[in-house]
Amino acid sequence: MVLAVGSHEPRKNQIALVYAAEQLWREGLSFELRLLGGRGPRNFTVLRDAISALQLAKRPITVENDVSDAELAAAYRAARFSAFISLDEGYGLPVAESLASGTPVLTTNYGSTAEIASGGGCVLVDPRDDEAIVDSLRRMLTDDRLITQLRAEALARDDDTWDSFSQRLWERVTLSEARS
C-alpha cells in the first residue's frame, strides 16, 4: 500500500501521484493507493474527477477525508512507503510523521522536504516531472532491498519529539524577550 497524506489542494500535487499510479497499474504492478486528507477547495475538481474515473475503472484507489490520529498512525505503519510530492512546503509534517513511523517517503527534491530527507529514509523527485515520479514510484514498488534499506535509515533517524521541540521553542522565544 502506498499512502499519501495531506489536504486535497493543488499545491500538494496528489494529481501527479495519481497519474503515476495509473501508469504503473497499466504496466501491471499491483498496489493500493490511499489518499488521506481534508477535502480541499470546492472548485478543485481535477483530483476528484481523476479518482472517480479510476474507481469506476476498478483501480485500488481510496480516499479518506476525516481520519483520527490513531487511524493516521495505523496507516503510516501499514504502508510500504508514503508519497508527499508537494510543490512548496514550509516544513512538510507528513514526511516527518512517516519517517517517525519507520515508513520510507517519496518526496520533493528541494526546499524543506529535501532538508528533512537529508536525515535518511527518503527518495527524492522533481514534483513537476511526471515521468520522474513514475520512475521513482516504480522503483519503490519493485525494489525490496531499497525499501529495507530506507526503513533502516528511517528507524535510525534522531528526530525531535514534540516535547523537546516545544521546550527548545520556549527557550528561544523567551531568550529574545530577555534581549529586547
Add this chain to the structure above:
Amino acid sequence: MIITNELEARIVHLLEHWDAAPVRTDSSSIELLYTELDREPSLTRAWEALAVLRLTLPTRDDVYGFARAVKLNGAQVAVDALPSPVNWSPFGRTADVVIISRGVVADVHTTVHTKGTTGIQRVARETVSRWASLGLATPVAWSEEHLAPRLLSAEEAASLSGRSDGESSTNNEPITLVIPLGGTYVIPELTIEPWRNLRLSAIGQFASTSLTGIGFDTVPVTSTETAAAPIAERFPRYLDALGWADRVAAISEAAATEYRGWRRMLVGSGRMGPEIESIPLAAEVSQPGKSAHDRARSALDIKDQAPFVLVVGSHEPRKNHLAILYAAEVLWREGHDFQLAFIGGNAWGAEMFTREVARLKDSGHPISIVSGAGDDIVFGAYYHAAFSVFPSLNEGFGLPVVESLASGTPVITSAYGSMREIAEQYGGVVLVDPRNDQSLIEAMRTLLTDSALLESLTRQAQKVTPKTWDSYATEVFDYLTR
C-alpha cells in the same frame, strides 16, 4: 475534429516550429500532429498544441492535463476531447489568428486601457511604441474573454503612441488573436489581473517562448502599508508569473535589490527565478516655450513675488504629501513667504490630504492643486519653481526627481533607494528622511533662506542631461530579447 483550411495552416505552422518532417501528400497534417505528440508528449509541446488548436493560452492545469491525456489515451483521443477553439461559431470563425514565430510580443493590456500617466504607463508607452514603430515587437492586449492576446485596435494603438484623443468608442470589429511560438513575450507593465498572471505564468513555465519583463518595484511587498488593498492582494500572482520569467530589467538598482531578494525566496519552490539586471529609466523634458510658461503660470496661479515650490505626483499615501503640507504650514507660521503647488491625480487614500489642503486654503495660505495636467504644464511649472519636493516612502525609480533636475530645478527627496541613486548620479539634490518631519522642514527652510546654496544646486541641476527614451528603449529591448 473539423479541419478547416485555416486550422490546417495553423497545424502546419506548429509542425514547422517543431521541425517535424514536412507534411507528405499521403498523410494529413493532423495525423502528423498526433504522431509527433505521441512520440514526444512534452509539457512544452502540450502548451504549444493547446495554444495553436484552441486559440487559448493554456494554464498550468490545462498543460499537465493535456500531456497526461496524451500519454494515457493517445494524442488523437486527447485532441478530440478538447473543447472547440474560442474563435468558432456556427456561422464561421469569429476572430482572425496570427501565429508569431520567434518574434517579440509586448503585452500592454493595462496601458492601452487606462488614460492615466503613472510612471509605469509612461515607461510602457515610451518603450513599446518605439519597438512597434521600428517593427521590433507586436503590441498586444487580451481578448474580451481573457483567454488569449490579440492585436491592438486602431484606437489602442493610438493610445499607446500618445496620439489618442482620450475618447473611447465601442469597437465591434473582429479581432485578430495572437499565438506566440518561440521568440519572446515581454511584460513591460505591471500585470495585476489574476486571470492574466495565470496564463503568463504558464508561458514562462512551459512555452518555448521566453518570458521577460520590466521590473518596476515590489512596493506592495516592501511598503505594503502604502499600497492599495486590491493591488497588495493581487501582487503575489504577478510575482508568481515573473518567477517563471527568464529576465527582468529592473528600473533602478534599488528595484533590482528588491527583486533579487524575492528571487532568493524562490528556492523554496524549486525555482531559479529570472536573471535580474538594473537598467535605470530615461527622463525627457521638452523645453517648454513661452506659451507653456504662461499656461503653467495661469493654471497654478503663480505669483512672482514669492518663491514657488512644486510637488509632482499623485496624492496616494506612499508619496507622503501630508508630510509636505505639515512642513509647509510650520514654515508659513515661522513667517517664510512661498507658494506651494501640487500637480498630480487624485488617488486612493487621499481624503486626509484633500481636507488638509482645504483647511490651509481657508486659512489663506497660497496652495494650488492641479490634476490631469499635460506635460507642457508640468514642464512649464518646473521652469517657474525654485525647487521641487519629492519625499516618497518608496519608489522603483522616481521619475519626478529626474524630470525636475532635467528642467534645471533642484529637488528635495528621500535619502534611500532609487531616489538616493539619482542624487548620487546627478547632483542638484537635497536628501531627507521622509519619515522624519523635522528633516523635511529643515531642508525646505534651508532652500527658502540660503540663496547661495539654492543657486549652486540650480547650477548642478542645469548640467543634468538624463538618458533619452530612445536609448532606454533600445537598451531594455536588447536585454529582454537577447
